[in-house]
Amino acid sequence: AQSVSQHNHHVILSEAASLELGCNYSYGGTVNLFWYVQYPGQHLQLLLKYFSGDPLVKGIKGFEAEFIKSKFSFNLRKPSVQWSDTAEYFCAVNTNAGKSTFGDGTTLTVKP
């Protein structure tokens, strides 16, 4: 069975600070990895995804993630956060049947 671990439960940053959110996964099959963002009271939005190829993936809103196979990691990064990035961030791994397993989520608070 697959599992996802997000190390940071709550991250507080000032605007313009750099962000890195950790994500480690455990899954024996083909890895499909995702990061989602959920703004307060809203639905999930896809930030970026990794299937194969270039391990550095660029997503929307200036986010990127790096897949490191040897570390079973898929960390999310952003060079300079904005107040509007305040949200909940979820890392997820899919089976090739499309079943998603989510990490516990990281709450990001960006102070203006």
Add this chain to the structure above:
Amino acid sequence: GAVVSQHPSWVICKSGTSVKIECRSLDFQATTMFWYRQFPKQSLMLMATSNEGSKATYEQGVEKDKFLINHASLTLSTLTVTSAHPEDSSFYICSAPNRQGGLNTEAFFGQGTRLTVV
């Protein structure tokens, strides 16, 4: 990308009544759909796998008689919360997988349904 539509977006119901939530894949077919539940400030937890033309598969601890799932067609799955109680109040989210080539599969999520039982 593919679109999954979930309806209603929010619903308030009285304790003891039943509520039906629909999940539709608008521009692709899905023989399988997934239903998740998210409690406040928590992650999404898989409740069940909806299978077109056959019975749903429920995760451990999820009552199949309480959460009735019907996958009537290749584009529609419904979740009915029967005899709802306040503790069933939650955010319910469906997803439908769409193959992106090879073994790559992306799950497309509905907008979610916020259920409040009073």
